[in-house]
Amino acid sequence: xxxxxxxxxxxxxxxxxxxxxxxxxxxxxxxxxxxxxxxxxxxxxxxxxxxxxxxxxxxxxxxxxxxxxxxxxxxxxxxxxxxxxxxxxxxxxxxxxxxxxxxxxxxxxxxxxxxxxxxxxxx
Amino acid sequence: xxxxxxxxxxxxxxxxxxxxxxxxxxxxxxxxxxxxxxxxxxxxxxxxxxxxxxxxxxxxxxxxxxxxxxxxxxxxxxxxxxxxxxxxxxxxxxxxxxxxxxxxxxxxx
Numbered sequence: 001x002x003x004x005x006x007x008x009x010x011x012x013x014x015x016x017x018x019x020x021x022x023x024x025x026x027x028x029x030x031x032x033x034x035x036x037x038x039x040x041x042x043x044x045x046x047x048x049x050x051x052x053x054x055x056x057x058x059x060x061x062x063x064x065x066x067x068x069x070x071x072x073x074x075x076x077x078x079x080x081x082x083x084x085x086x087x088x089x090x091x092x093x094x095x096x097x098x099x100x101x102x103x104x105x106x107x108x109x110x111x112x113x114x115x116x117x118x119x120x121x122x123x
Numbered sequence: 124x125x126x127x128x129x130x131x132x133x134x135x136x137x138x139x140x141x142x143x144x145x146x147x148x149x150x151x152x153x154x155x156x157x158x159x160x161x162x163x164x165x166x167x168x169x170x171x172x173x174x175x176x177x178x179x180x181x182x183x184x185x186x187x188x189x190x191x192x193x194x195x196x197x198x199x200x201x202x203x204x205x206x207x208x209x210x211x212x213x214x215x216x217x218x219x220x221x222x223x224x225x226x227x228x229x230x231x232x
Contacts, residue, residue: 035221045158045166045209047221058220061124094165102154107213108221109156111177113165 004114022095033103127224145210155193
């Protein structure tokens, strides 16, 4: 059974960098695409980006200038860094798996999700 | 930008059929996926590749697509089906590889 677990600070100050890590169990992180998705309070889902390996990343155009994703195969983890955060970045952040065959062909979807971690941007 | 359009809300009585639509210009050439999200929980994949029911999802959930519109159908709605439903797809240029619809709140009266 594939399981994902997000971890990281729940409070970040404006202009600082949000950093989250997703630990994957039950699957090799080298086998599929891995995404971050967020949901502001009371709003819908927004895809942030995905990573396959250190050379293959895709980011939402609206966030691309502030997003960096990385992967640590030794720990079966992948991470998100979102710089220069503002109040509007307050959200529940989910990590999720995208099957390789579909994500590599441009039709990504998400079959396993973490439980989500709330992040508040506030001074 | 690329958008997927869903109705904000749909209401049905128990036992009736609920249909939730999702419109997008690239849907004729891109798969549609559907997720169910209950309060305080992560989304769950219910329909993949337009019409495939995901593992563990009741058979009353089905998906279809015609032209630029994908439809999630829930036949014989149960009270536990009350949730938010999101469609997800991609544009056909590769510029927007993952896009979610705005979500539809299904209310079981």
